[in-house]
Every structure is written in C-alpha cells, then in structure tokens.
Amino acid sequence: MKYLSTRGGVDAVEFSTVLLEGLAPDGGLYVPAHIPTVTKPTLQAWRSLSYAELATEILSLYFTDIPKHDLAQLCQKTYTAEIFGSAQIVPLKPIDEHISLVGLSEGPTLAFKDMAMQLLGNLFEYVLLKQHRELNILGATSGDTGSAAEYALKGKKGLRVFMLSPQGRMSAFQRAQMYSLDEDNIFNIAVKGVFDECQDIVKALAGDIDFKKKYHLGAVNSINFARIAAQIVYYFWAWLRATQHEDQQVSFTVPSGNFGNILAGHYARQMGLPIHHLVLATNENNVLEEFFNTGVYRPRASEQTYATSSPSMDISKASNFERFVFDLFEQDPNSVKQLWTQLQTQGYFDLSSKQAAFEQAFGFVAGTSSHTERLAVIKETYEQHGVLIDPHTADGVNVARHFSQPNIPMLVLETALPAKFSETIQEAIGQPAPRPAALENIEQLPQHVMELECDVDIVKDFIQQHIGEN
Ligand SMILES: *Cc1c(COP(=O)(O)O)cnc(C)c1O
Numbered sequence: 001m002k003y004l005s006t007r008g009g010v011d012a013v014e015f016s017t018v019l020l021e022g023l024a025p026d027g028g029l030y031v032p033a034h035i036p037t038v039t040k041p042t043l044q045a046w047r048s049l050s051y052a053e054l055a056t057e058i059l060s061l062y063f064t065d066i067p068k069h070d071l072a073q074l075c076q077k078t079y080t081a082e083i084f085g086s087a088q089i090v091p092l093k094p095i096d097e098h099i100s101l102v103g104l105s106e107g108p109t110l111a112f113k114d115m116a117m118q119l120l121g122n123l124f125e126y127v128l129l130k131q132h133r134e135l136n137i138l139g140a141t142s143g144d145t146g147s148a149a150e151y152a153l154k155g156k157k158g159l160r161v162f163m164l165s166p167q168g169r170m171s172a173f174q175r176a177q178m179y180s181l182d183e184d185n186i187f188n189i190a191v192k193g194v195f196d197e198c199q200d201i202v203k204a205l206a207g208d209i210d211f212k213k214k215y216h217l218g219a220v221n222s223i224n225f226a227r228i229a230a231q232i233v234y235y236f237w238a239w240l241r242a243t244q245h246e247d248q249q250v251s252f253t254v255p256s257g258n259f260g261n262i263l264a265g266h267y268a269r270q271m272g273l274p275i276h277h278l279v280l281a282t283n284e285n286n287v288l289e290e291f292f293n294t295g296v297y298r299p300r301a302s303e304q305t306y307a308t309s310s311p312s313m314d315i316s317k318a319s320n321f322e323r324f325v326f327d328l329f330e331q332d333p334n335s336v337k338q339l340w341t342q343l344q345t346q347g348y349f350d351l352s353s354k355q356a357a358f359e360q361a362f363g364f365v366a367g368t369s370s371h372t373e374r375l376a377v378i379k380e381t382y383e384q385h386g387v388l389i390d391p392h393t394a395d396g397v398n399v400a401r402h403f404s405q406p407n408i409p410m411l412v413l414e415t416a417l418p419a420k421f422s423e424t425i426q427e428a429i430g431q432p433a434p435r436p437a438a439l440e441n442i443e444q445l446p447q448h449v450m451e452l453e454c455d456v457d458i459v460k461d462f463i464q465q466h467i468g469e470n
Contacts, residue, residue, distance in 0.1 A: 001015065001032055001033065001034075001036070001061070001062055001063075001064040002014065002032075002033045003015065003017070003018045003030045003031065003032055003033065003225065004030070004031055004033050004333075005024035005025075005026050005028035005029065005030060005031075005333065006024075006028040006029045006030075006031055006322050006323060006325075006326040006333060006336045007024070007026045007027060007028030007333050007336055007337050007340070008026070008028070008333025008334065008336075008337065009024070009025070009026025009027075009028065009333075010024050010025055010026050010028075012033060013030070014064075014065040015062065015063045015064060015065050015066070015226075016065050016066075016127050016131075018030045018224075018225050018226065019120075019123060019124070019127060019224070019225075019226045020124075020127065020133075020135065020218060021218075022218065022219045022220075022221065022223060022224045023219070023223060028322070028333070028336070028337075029223055029225075029319075029320070029322050029323050029326075030225045031225070031323055031326060031331075032062060032225075035267060035270045035271055036061040036062070036271060037270075037271055037272045038271050038272045038273070039272070040246040040247075040272075041246075043236075043240075043246055043272075043273070044246050046236065046240060047240050050079075050087075051079045051088070051089035051090060051233075051237060052072075052075040052076045052078070052079040052080075052089075053072075053075075054233060054236060054237055054240075055075040055078075055079060055119075055230070055233045056068065056071055056072045056075045058229075058232055058233050058236060059071060059075070059229055059230070059233065062229045063123075063226075063229070066123075066126070066127075070126065074119065074122045074123060074126060075119070077122055078118050078119045078122050079118075079119075083107060083108065083114075083118060084106045084107050084114075085106035085107075086106065089106070089237075090102060090103055090104055090106070090115075090234050090237050090238065091103040091106070092238060092241045092242060092411070093387065093414070095381060095385050095387050095397065095412075096384075096385055098404045098409070098410055099397065099400055099401075099404060099410045099411075099412060100242065100409065100410070100411055100412070101387070101389070101393065101411075101412050101413075101414040102234065102238045102252075102411050102412065102413045102414060103414050104234060104413055104414055104415065105390075105414050105415065105416050105417045106417075107148075107151075108151040109144070109147040109148045109151050109177060110416060110417040110419060110420045110436070111144045111148060111312070111415060111416040111417070111420065112261065112413065112414070112415045112416070113144055113145060113148035114148050114151070114152070115230060115231060115233075115234060116226070116227040116228075116230035116231050117148040117149055117151075117152040117220065117227070118151075118152045119226075119230045120152060120220060120224070120226055120227060120230070121152035121153045121156055121159075122156075123226060124153070124156065124158075124159055125156045125157055125158060125159065128157070128158035128159065129157065129158060133158065133216065134158040134159070134160075134216055135158060135159055135160075135216050135217075135218040136159075136160045136161075136162065136215055136216050136217050136218065136463070136467060137149065137153060137159065137160065137161045137162065137163075137217075137218050137219065137220055138162045138164075138202055138205060138206065138217050138218070138219065138463070139161070139162070139163050139164065139202060139219060139220060139221065140163070140164040140165070140195065140198035140199045140201070140202045141163055141164070141165050141178075141195075141198075142165070142166065142169070142170065142195040142311070142312075143170050143171070143174045143311065143312060144174075144312050144416070144420075145220075145221070145222070146163045146165060146178055147174065147177045147178045149161060149163065149220045150163060150178055150181055150183075150186050150188075151181075153185070153186070153220075154181055154183040154185065154186055155183055155185065156185065159185060160185045160186075160187065160466070160467065161185060161186050161187065162187045162189060162462075162463055162466075163178065163186075163187070163188055163189065164189045164191050164198040164201060164202060164459070165178065165188065165189070165190055165191070165195075165198065166190075166191060166193055166194050166195045166197070166198055167190040167191060167192050167193070167451060168190075169194060169195065171421075171423070172443050173419075173420065173422070173442065173443065174420075175447070176442040176443045176445065176447070177439075177442065178449075179447035179448055179449040180442060180445040180446070180447055180448070181448065182446070182448055186448075187450065187462075187466055188448060188449040188450065189449070189450050189451075189452055189459065189462065190449050190450070190451045190452070191452055191453075191454050191459070192451070192452070192453055192454050193454035196302050197454050198454075201454070201455075201456050201459050202219075204456045205217065205456065205459065205460060205463070206219065208460075211460065215463065215464070215467055221319070222258045222260035222319065222320060223260075223319045223320060227260065228260060228263055228264050228267070228320070228323075229264075229267075231260065231261060231264030232264045232265075232267050232268050232271070235252065235264060235265050235268035235269075235273060235275070236268060236273055238250070238252070238411050239268075239273055239274065239275070242409045242411060243274075243409070246274075247274060248274060249274045249275065249276040249408055250274070250275060250276065250408060250409045250410070250411055251275065251276045251277040251278070251279060251403065251404075251405070251408055251409070251410050251411070252265050252275060252277070252278055252279065252410075252411050252412075252413065253279040253281055253396045253397075253399055253400035253403070253410060253411070253412045253413070254278065254279065254280060254281065254396065254413050255281050255282075255310070255313060255392040255393060255395045255396040255413065255415045256280050256281060256282055256288060256313065256318075257285075257312060257313040257314070257315040257318070258315055258318050258319050258320055259288060259318035259319070259320040259321045259324065260319075260320045261413060261415070262278055262280055263320045263323055263324060265278045266278060266324060266327070266362065266364075269362070269363055270327070275363055276363060276405070276408050277359075277363050277364075277365050277403055277408075278362070278363045278364050278365075279365055279366065279367065279399060279400060279403045279410075280292060280364060280365070280366040280367075280399075281366070281367055281368070281369060281395045281396045281398070281399035281400070282313060282366070282367075282368045282369070282395070283306075283308045283309075283310045283313045283314070283368070283369055283370075283374070283392075283395050284306045284308050284368070284370060284371070285300075285305055285306055285308065285313065285314050285315060285316050286368040287299055287300060287316050287317075287318065288318055288321070288366065289366040289367060289368045291321075291351075291366075292358055292364050292365065292366035293366055294352060294355075295350060295351045295352030295353070295354065295355040295358075296348055296349075296350050296351075296352065297321070297343075297348060297349055297350075297351070298347065298348035299316055299317040299318075299343070299347075299348075300316035300317070301316070302316070304316065308371065309371050309374060309375075309391050309421075309424045309427075310369075310374060310391040310392045310394070310395050310421075311421075312392055312415070312416065313392055313395065322336060322340070324362075325339060325351075327362075328351070328354060328357065328362075365403055366399075367398075367399035367402050367403070368399070369394070369395035369398040369399055373398045374391050374394045374395055374398065374424075374428075375394075375424070375427060375428040376428075377389075377394040377397050377398045378391065378394045378418075378424070378425065378428035378429065379428050379429055381394070381397060382428075382429050383429075388418045388425065388429075388433060388434075389414065389418060390414070390415070390416040390417055390418040390420060390421050390424075390425075390433075391421050391424045391425075392415045392416050392421075393412065393413075393414045393415055393416065396412040396413060396414075396415070397412050400412050417433075417436075418433035418434075419433045419434065419435045419436065419439070421433070422435075450462065
C-alpha cells in the first residue's frame with residue numbers, strides 16, 4: 001500500500017513515512033492510494049478472531065511495510081486485558097432494545113483515544129528502533145489527547161514527549177492524570193495562556209524547519225493516518241458482535257469533533273462493512289452537522305467556538321474532514337486544493353450540489369445536541385436503563401434516537417467514561433460519577449509539571465535543554 005497526499009503534491013510513500021511525518025509536506029493529509037476491500041466470506045471468517053487478531057488482519061492491509069508477524073506481535077502487546085480491562089477489549093453494552101454502546105473507553109485514560117494511541121506508541125518504538133532514529137513528540141492539549149499520548153508513549157525507547165497545556169484550564173482530574181506521571185521521557189509544560197496559544201507555540205516550533213530537523217520533532221495529532229487506521233478495527237469488531245449474518249446492516253452514531261473517529265467508520269464502510277448510516281453527532285459547535293445538512297462548510301474562528309459541557313468536541317475546524325472531501329471528489333487532489341484555497345479567501349465552500357451523495361453514496365446523516373438535551377439524556381439513560389454515560393456519549397445517544405430504525409441495530413460509540421466529566425454528571429443526576437478504584441486518589445499524587453511563560457523562545461529553550469539529557 002502506498003500513500004498519497006489529498007493535495008497531490010508529494011510522491012507516493014510507504015506507511016512508515018506516514019507514521020513518522022503525520023502531515024504531508026504539501027500541507028495535505030496522507031491517504032491510502034486505494035481502499036482495500038473485504039469479501040463477505042472473509043468477514044464471516046473473522047467472527048472467531050480476538051481483538052488483537054482482528055486488528056492484525058485489518059491493519060496488515062494498510063501497514064504493508066511492516067512484516068505481518070511483527071504487526072501481530074505489536075497488536076498482541078497493545079490490545080491486552082491488562083490495558084483495556086477485559087479480554088473483549090471493546091465490550092458492547094446495550095442501553096435498550098435498539099441502542100447499544102460500543103465500549104471504547106476502557107483504556108488507561110478512560111477515553112476512546114487510547115484505542116489508537118496505545119498502538120501508536122508501540123508502532124513508533126518499533127519503527128524508530130528499526131531505523132536507528134529518535135523522535136521528540138511536541139503537542140498541545142486541552143485534555144484528552146495529551147493524556148492518551150503520554151500514557152501510550154511513557155517509557156518508550158527513542159521517544160520523548162513535550163506536552164503543552166493551558167495552565168489552570170483543565171479539570172483537576174485531567175491535570176492529575178497527566179501531571180502525576182513520573183517518567184524520564186515525559187515533559188509536562190503548563191503554559192500561562194489558553195489552549196489556542198499553546199497550539200500556536202507548537203505550530204511555530206514545528207514550522208521552524210531547522211529546529212524541527214535538528215531536534216527530530218514529531219506529532220501525534222489526530223490527522224496521523226496510523227490513528228485513523230487503528231480506529232477502523234473497532235467498527236468491524238462491533239459489527240461482528242452485533243450481527244449473525246453476513247448481509248446484516250448496523251448503523252453507527254459517532255460523537256464528533258475533529259472528524260477522525262467517524263472518518264474511520266467511512267473507511268470501514270468503503271471496505272465493504274455493511275453499515276447503513278454513519279450518524280454524525282455534534283454539540284453546539286455544529287459546523288459539521290451544518291455541512292451534512294446544507295452542503296455548506298464554514299469553519300469558525302476560535303472566538304466563535306463555544307465552551308460546552310462536552311468539551312472534547314468543542315472544535316470548529318475539523319482537520320480530518322479534508323479526507324472525506326477527497327473521496328467525495330473521487331480522489332481528485334485538484335478539487336481539494338481549489339476548495340481549500342477558497343476556504344482561505346472566502347471562509348467557506350458550498351457543496352450543496354453534491355448533497356444527495358452524502359447519504360446515498362456514503363451513508364452520512366447528522367444531528368446536533370444542546371446542553372439541556374445532553375443533561376436530559378444522561379438522566380434518562382441512568383434512571384430508565386441503569387446505564388451512566390458521559391456528556392459526549394450523551395450527545396451521541398441523543399442524536400441516535402432520531403435516526404434509529406427498526407431491525408437495524410444502532411451502535412453509539414462511547415467516547416469517554418463518565419468519571420472523566422463528573423461535574424456534568426453531578427449536574428445531570430445529582431451525584432458524582434463513580435471512579436475506577438485505581439484512580440480514586442489521583443489528585444493527591446505528587447505532580448510533575450514545568451510552568452513556563454507563553455513564549456515561543458522560552459519553550460524552545462526548555463526543549464533544547466532537555467533533549468540529550470536522558
Ligand atoms: C476526541 C474526542 C471526541 C472527538 O473525536 P474526533 O475523532 O475528533 O471526531 C469526542 N469525544 C471525546 C470524549 C473525545 O476525547
């Protein structure tokens with residue numbers, strides 16, 4: 001399998017390059033040169049596989065420059081009961097006779113990002129060792145991504161993590177999760193600023209070509225195709241658990257922000273998995289919902305992005321969306337380039353002429369959810385069905401109810417556990433969410449964090465000082 005850029009400006013590359021580079025050098029996103037398909041008999045044969053075995057089969061179609069037996073070892077090492085809480089790795093949890101949750105948040109940081117990030121940690125270590133290289137991951141986080149990355153990369157050979165977070169802007173639990181890590185290769189940097197300013201520092205340093213080269217800087221953000229590929233696996237897993245026959249369809253509802261999670265569902269569907277609808281759920285930041293219902297894509301500025309009670313979806317520019325548009329235009333990079341130029345000059349583009357294809361060809365439909373609805377759904381799901389869900393998953397369940405159809409199981413991706421967002425749970429049901437025993441006193445643990453001024457050169461100095469020390 002070779003990989004191309006959505007903007008057509010680079011030669012085809014192997015998977016390992018995609019893994020280490022993240023973004024394509026022409027500013028586009030790496031995409032597989034073709035989507036591999038899976039036949040019905042193969043699907044049937046996969047019913048008996050463990051999660052790690054299924055991951056090996058699916059990912060070997062994409063990671064073709066890694067020998068399959070090595071990939072099998074990496075998957076076995078990643079998807080274990082110790083890391084994901086049970087041998088199932090991803091349990092299906094029914095809410096009622098129509099809707100089930102896909103349990104993607106049983107990993108170390110209680111959010112679905114662990115599913116891909118844990119594999120990424122092992123892939124990085126493997127490829128770097130083979131190429132005798134090292135990599136320094138530089139990132140900015142407002143919560144979930146940073147902790148998922150740190151728990152996946154801690155202790156890994158050849159890797160260091162420099163993670164910027166906005167000082168005083170994360171929940172006490174999120175801070176404790178990241179800062180309590182005591183690892184030689186993890187550097188938490190609390191910047192005196194907001195998330196966007198952290199992000200700007202990362203962009204400035206990653207854009208400094210000499211610095212980037214000299215210090216082997218890399219990224220783990222959700223545009224990395226390795227993360228998308230790892231997420232394809234659980235769509236197959238959930239379908240295999242929810243159906244008996246090879247032609248049976250299911251629908252998925254996906255609480256969405258950067259369009260990474262649902263994009264993996266799009267690839268699963270293109271590969272031949274019988275998916276009826278891919279239901280995109282947003283919160284009040286409904287740029288993507290607007291696109292699927294009107295055809296107009298109009299990203300918003302960060303000042304126009306609401307701070308909501310499902311904060312990990314507070315995104316108004318969905319980085320992965322470009323990959324879907326590439327498919328909408330039958331893999332034509334010139335159309336993508338033109339549209340993104342238009343985005344820069346006009347601030348929007350209008351694809352309403354293609355709107356019929358969103359659902360008919362690709363299965364996409366979309367809905368949105370408000371704070372009031374979110375709280376009501378958490379309360380109702382808890383009181384009527386005895387299942388406690390987090391605010392992001394609640395956005396999913398709320399939208400899923402509008403699209404649920406008889407005889408088609410509706411599977412809602414559980415993107416986080418309620419323990420992570422206990423303040424909102426308290427507001428919805430009048431009591432806090434229970435916490436896994438291992439995290440009971442996490443706020444009391446000593447914290448390891450460096451507080452720095454919001455300044456590119458100060459952060460740059462800190463990184464230089466700490467590379468080569470360990
Ligand atoms: C990251 C995240 C999302 C959004 O996922 P995307 O892949 O960015 O669409 C939704 N819910 C939670 C809890 C998250 O951490």
